[in-house]
Amino acid sequence: MRPREETISVGGVGVHTWIGGQGDALLVLHGAGGNRGWTRWLAQVAERFTVWAPTHPGFGRSGDADWMDGIDDLARFHLWFIDAAGLGRPHLVGHSIGGWTAAEMATMSPGSIDRLVLVAPVGLKPEKGEILDVFYYSPPQLLTMTVHDPKTVPEWDELYGRAPTPAEVEIATRNREMAARLTWKPYMHNPRLAHFLPRVTNPTLIVWGREDRVVPVECGEQYRRLLPNADLTVLERCGHLPPVEQPEIFARLVLDFLGGHNRR
Template structure:
């Protein structure tokens, strides 16, 4: 049974969708790229799991079709996840997230360990230690020439308008996939809703203070850490750090992927996640 509503969550209007059996185990998936991302990617990536799971996706406050109600903080985004969990009546969930959504998934697991049955992470990080590598890759790529003004804004949250954020997104999109397809980049650009203030808050205010490494040993739920071998933004080393710090975490590297193995190697990604959840006893 599907669900598609605009819900009032902690004062914000969030567009929320749910798929799969209402009595199935719950999975909440958080999208990445605050101010750029939306529920469309998690819906596409985790929709196939609705044959077994109650898959819940949503546009976070300040992104997609949801309202721009501040604050745009990790604590608020975590509180929104928990409110959505409570709305659907689930005591425990599989928490999943990729890229910046992985930051929120990690933060949720740290804040609410009793509510997470398993954690699925994709191309994410526990701190900003590897951000300089993204700048280096942007400078050295042979796919396109990225303007210096765009390179200077990677991970900074310094945008003056939605139009400027759009031009930045257009400039860096060629870096994301292992096999570059300009047509896919154009489609992603056309489908994106821009919220530059959200993006500025995420990267200009939240990220300079972001370092979850000291708290990761406290995560006790089964954890799967996935990453594309050729990820320019959150490299394999960032995932290795997470896997080393979370007890018994499993690390899987997708050899033919960049930042999005869930889209670049979907069959392998889905099989990997299903096998992990089955072994974790969630299914």
């Protein structure tokens, strides 16, 4: 089934959303790089779930939200999105800052979501190492630091293979500005989050790339320790973008964890 695109109004902000698939609702929150659209892993997961992949306010083709100051604002916003879109109690997958957002949502309202998948989420201050200062590097430099090995990324050509159009450059700049707005200080983390994570008893899968150069893999262990019902899976030869770097393996992990429409 082909996915469709809709703009869903939440609190006066138009949220550009990819929707597709069949089965229980699965909400997918993207990272700082923006919504990459209907990529391979989403198509695979959509065989068993109805995927809702909204673009955060201030990103891509969604409306502005200059009034937002941090990821907690984005988390409250996406809890509202769940209501506005009528998703009931969806499963939630979040990557990078989307993972941080998902974690914040779960601490705010654990009953609003079913199972939780956190993919290389920022949000915690690393006990060892540092989160890469992504705003200090140019987008091309960043791209090479984000993935382990471009040659192994199946969708590399589709996603990054050609020079961006002016409209795409404009969207990339807008994405980066909104990401800066939300995560500048404290940089990419919430010092209070660790105190709230123990509230989240939802079954949680944490996925990390062993070679993640953006967020230290040790942060995965921190999340696992703080969340009462979480498992951590570390993918070898994988950087900060597991859903793009290893789409088949990643989709399989998610499907196995969520179980599909027969699971109760």
